Each structure stands twice: as structure tokens, then as C-alpha cells.
Amino acid sequence: MFNRRTLAIIKRELKAKLFSKTFIIMTLLVPVFMFGLFAIQILVYSVSEEKNPNVLIISETDEISQKLKNELDQYSEVKSGNYKISYETLDTTSFALRLKNLRADLLNEKLTGIVYIPKSALINKNVRYYSPNPSNRPLFDKIKPAINKALINIYFEGKQLTQKDVDYARGNVDITGYRITKNENVKEQGAGNLITLFLFTFLLYMALLFSGQSTMHSVVEEKGSRVMEVLLSSASGTELMAGKIIGVVITQVAQMAIWLLPIILLITTSWFALPADIIFQIDLSFVIYFLFDYTIALLTFVGLFATVGSIFDNSQDAQSGVWPLMMLIIFPFLIAISLQSNPQSSIAKITSLLPFTSLLVMPARLTLVQVPMLELIASIVINLAVLFAIFPLAGKIYRVGILVTGKKPKWSEVRKWLAMKA
Amino acid sequence: MNALEITNLTKTFENVTAVDNASFEVPEGSVFGLIGRNGAGKTTTIRMIMNIYQPDSGEIIFRGKNVGQDFKDSVGYLPEERGLYKKMRVFDTLLFLSELKGKTGKDISKKANEYLKRFELLDRKNSKIEELSKGNQQKIQFISTILHDPEFLIFDEPFSGLDPINTDLLRQIILEMKDEGKVIIFSTHLMDFAEKMCDNIAMIDRGKIILNGELDEIKMKFANRNVSINYEGDISFLKGNPIIENMEDFGNTTGIKVKKPEQVQELLKLLVEHNVIVKKFNADEISLHEIFVSQAGKEAANV
DSSP states (O other): OOOOHHHHHHHHHHHHTTSHHHHHHHHHHHHHHHHHHHHHHHHHHHHHSSSEEEEEESSSSSHHHHHHHHHTTTHHHHHHSEEEEEEEEEOHHHHHHHHHHHHHHHTTTSOOOOEEEEEHHHHOOOEEEEEEEOOOHHHHHHHHHHHHHHHHHHHHHTTTHHHHHHHHHOOOOOOOEEEEHHHHHHHHEHHHHHHHHHHHHHHHHHHHHHHHHHHHHHHHHHTTTTTHHHHHHTSSSHHHHHHHHHHHHHHHHHHHHHHHHHHHHHHHSSSSSOOTTTOOOOOOHHHHHHHHHHHHHHHHHHHHHHHHHHSSSHHHHHHOOOOHHHHHHHHHHHHHTTTTTTTTTTTHHHHHTTTHHHHHHHHHHHHSOOHHHHHHHHHHHHHHHHHHHHHHHHHHHHHHTTTTOSOOOOOOHHHHHHHHHO | OEEEEEEEEEEEEEEEEEEEEEEEEEEETOOOEEEEEESSSHHHHHHHHHSSSSSSEEEEEEETOOOOOHHTEEEEEEEOOOOOOOOSSSHHHOOOOOOTTTTTTTTHHHHHHHHHHHHHGGTTSSBGGGOOHHHHHHHHHHHHHHHHHHHHHEETTTTTTHHHHHHHHHHHHHHHHHHOOOOOEEESHHHHHHHHHHHEEEEEETTTTEEEEEHHHHHHHHTTTEEEEEEOOGGGGGTTTTTTEEEOOOOSSSSEEEESHHHHHHHHHHHTTOEEEEEEESSSSSOOOHHHHHHHHHHHHHH
């Protein structure tokens, strides 16, 4: 299978892919695209905050109004005049009337919202928020702490408590996560882990989908342009398939290594300083494992995508035939992303050992927790076994498929190819 | 001495027998024509010779050995359905296809340049294939077939789509290769062309070899009952004559088939007796086309 012909095909693939403009563009574009995705999310969130909101706070007692004003006046948004807040004092019945009168102002957005704090709030902290769009929480979430503080201050006043007691009662529980691993000291855990989870999972997902799809289309193109028969007069179908897949794998692994270069530098040098709460738990051995896992994943999926490409002679048909394969990438991706809530759940453990899914789930788990060495080795062995099991079958379909043109074959026919002498 | 011996070759797809127990030989140093109409089984036969398809049964022996990778390395194959990488450059394409055959280095580059010059494509060597015209792409494909200096050549309809000047150039190169002692197989449905260039033929119809051997011998065998004539006068009296099996008017000439070989002289006598002015009386010429129609027709009648 590996000989000068395979080598010639690999060289051609590298020339067409690795040393091409497309490679340089993709290498630069994907990180831009990924950061773009994050940036868009942040942008959308910040835009969802109201510009210059105008809020009316109505309290049942003057005391609440006064205390609340004191608190809110300290907000930078209020100081700068960005938030316009007015205060009124009304009892429940007159408030109902007032609300009726203000309905028009609310609907034509002269007023962003009305907060009503009844006296009962001093017992049950129940506050009402009236707005045409009450689920727009960023604004309310912003003033909520001030309301809480004002209510607590009034509640404890005259109850023989020192300011220290009040501060303690008011304080929230602050959780610092510590990650327990087998051989190291207890380490403080930061936001870095979640970032690595998303980063590596996204990279794996996008790179696999992209390289699978592009390989499929290039096989369809070779079939369509009839270059296949010329190649087959020199080399066997197996050599063509092996050469193509190895060419793609080398190109993609090189690209991934380039993308990971900043991370490798980050964890092996002290050239970059990160904010203190972003601590990367991963080390160089993880990056090496990740590249290894990516190589196995590429061999598996690129091989399968190439096989699907060999079955069809135009891109539309191939696209409609490839969705089961896409699910094999999308489904584990969704599991991997959901790991953030519990990387030790039984679903996480099982899917990090199953064929195909473990290719995405296992590296994701590793970014969050320490996985027993035995499980890690088992997942690698299982994936290698699957790879060696499917390749002969894929090769058979490929050898027959690349010579079949004309009508779109049925799956039952493809099954027959497996039994056919090429 | 035969270069290629094919024995009892059979290949079935689903329910269709594409090649049915085919046997023929290709002698050393010959130009061999594999002829038959479209869908007769020519391409399937060639693909089995090229080891692209595995035959269901039968043997293909090239110079004493079963065909395999060695054979692939020493053959140049121009498939009927042409194709090259569209985005690849002309020169890269030639070197790549040559490398697949195991030939690399300066000699190949030099030869590639020579062929490009001969086909007047040297200025396009760095163009992408897709930038060339169809005819020029075909020339590149032809060069790639012969660049690695194969001992054995298989051309499937090599002249289709070429203008007369390039057809001539191609023919010239093919004849040069014949003079160098290379074995050349043509697969074609154009009988005129096969007749002009081939020494040996195998005629295939519905997967079966219906005729096989030296072209001259085949023609002799069929000729002795066939006469083609040019004349002035009326030959309608021949219709219904007991010695005549069949008459066919080709315009300029008329083909007459007698029932027995010895009746040819009798036919000439009859024509003279009936005052027909005979301008040409050719008793050994029969075109391959006529042979093919008669043989393929016979097969069809048997089915």
C-alpha cells in the first residue's frame, strides 16, 4: 500500500493543498472566524442592554425611596447620566391607578420600566417589575443589588447589629473551585478550563467537518473529471485512496499545529501574561495527545467522507448521502460542549469510550478533569481498532465506486460492492 | 511470438455479461485493433487488461506473466473518457503521471519539453489544464500516455475530437512507435481507421469475440465470395440469379456476393455476356466495414 506511487499521490495532494493559497487563507481565517464568533456574542449581549434607560421606581414608603436613591446614586451609570431614574412614593391602590396612566408612556418607550417596591418587600423581598419587555433582564439585574442592599439595611436597622454583621448577612457565597488530581497538589481552578474546553472542541469539530467535506468534494471531482481512470492505469484504487487520505491528514495536522502554536508557547514559555483567573490546566502532553487524537479522527472521518465521495458522481448527490457521517461529528460535538456542567456524568464517561464519539468527547473531558490512564488508553485502542476495521470495507467501496458513473447508486447496490471483485 | 495472450476472459456486472469467454492474441510488434460497436465490451476488456477490473474468469498473459503492477508500469493507456486534474499545471501534470509510472528526473523533463514543442504547446506549459481548449487538453493527455516511454500502448479512440493536422501528427508518432517495436492496441468503432492502421484485429460484439486474426487473412477469407464492381449498363438481370447470394449498392461501387467462391468467374462471364461495360472488377477487396456488418448481423440473427 505504501510505495512510490502512494508517495507520488501524497506529494501531489500536498502540492495542491498544503502549498496553496487556500491553505494560507484558511489557516488565517479560521482563528479570525472563531474570535469573530465570540466577539459577536459579546456584542449582541452588550447591544441588548438598553441605551439610556429611563426607570421609574415607586416605593410604598419614603424610607425605601430614600435609601434606594442613596445606593443608586453611587452607580457610575447614574452619575454619568446614562441611567435616568426617578422616584415616587405611593401606596398599592394609588400605584394601580398611576400604572394605568403610565401605560402609554411604557408602550411608546418614553419609560423603559417601572419597579414597584411594596412595604411587604421588607418581609419577603418581593419586588415587581413592569415593562413592555420584562424578560429584558440586563437592566433589572443591574439595579437588583441596590434594591437588595436598601431592603437589608432597613430590615436590620434598630436590630442591635453592627455594620459588620449586616455586611456578612448581605454577602453572597463565593465559590472558588479547586481541582483534585492524582499526582499533583490541589490547584485553584479558573475560567481557563472552560475556555480550553470550548477552544479545543470547536477546533476539532470545525476542522473535521471541513476536511471531511473538502475531501469528499475532491473525490467527486476526480470522478467527475474522469481523471480516475488515468490514475488507475498506473496505481490501484487502494493506493489512490491511501495517498489521498495521507495527503489530507498531513495538511490538516500541520494546520492544526499552526493554530495550536500560540497555546503551546503560552504553556511552555512565560512570554505572555494572562489575567489571574484564567489558568490553563492543560500542559504540553495534552497538546500532543490532542494532535494524536486529531490524526486518528482525521484518518477515520476523511476515509469515510472519501468513501461517500466515491459512491456519487456529483456534489449534490454526495451532499445528500453524507448526513449520517455528519451526525457522527455533530452529535459528539454537542455532548462535548455540554460537558461543562458535569464532565463526570455517566454519559460523559460512556461516550468518551465509544467509537467515533470518543474522538471528540475524550479530549473535551481531559480539559476539565483528570481521566484515569486506563480509560484514556482504552479509548485510543478502541478508536484504532475501529479505524483498522472500517478501512478494508471503505477501500472496497472506494475501489468499485470510483469507476461507477451514471445513475445514483442505491445503498443496497453499495452493499453488493462489498462482495464484488473490484 | 505473442506479446499478449488472452484466454477465456469473462466479466459479468449484475445480470449483464459484458465480456463473454473472450480469447485473442496480440503479436509482438503489431498494431492491433479491438473493434466493435459502442457497448460491445471493448472498454471492459481493456480495463481487465489494465488490471483495473478483476475478471470473473480467464487469463491475461503478458510476455509469459500474468498482468499486474509490472504491466501497468510498462503500459501507456489513453482511456476513452479523458480526464486530467483541471487545476493542475500542464508541466506538473506530465511529470506527475510519469512519476506514477516510476519515471522521474531530467530526462523526463527534457522529453516533456520536446513533446510539448512538437505539439506546439510549449508556451502553455505553465497554464492550468482548465485554461486549455478541449483539443489541447487531449494533446496533453496523449503526451502523458507516451511520455514514460512505455513498451505497450493502449489507445481508446485516440483521434476523436482532433483536427486533421493534429490527427496526422498523432498518426506519425504512433507509426514511429510501431517502428521502435512497440505493441499498440487500438480500440475503436471506426472500421475505416482500423483497416488503414491495424495488422491484426479482434472483432467483439455483445461481449463475444466474433473474428480474430491477421487483417489480411481475414480479408482473404471473406474476399473470395465478394466482388466489388464499377460498371455502365443494366445489371438488374442478376437479381434472382441462382449464383448470387446478395447485392449491395454503395453508390460508386456495387458489392456482389456469390454463393460459392468458384462462381466469381461465372459472374464476370455473365456481365460480359449481357453487354455490361465493366470498369473495375475487384474480387479480393472487401472492407472491414462489410465484414463487420455481415458478422455482427449474423450474431444478431442467432440471438
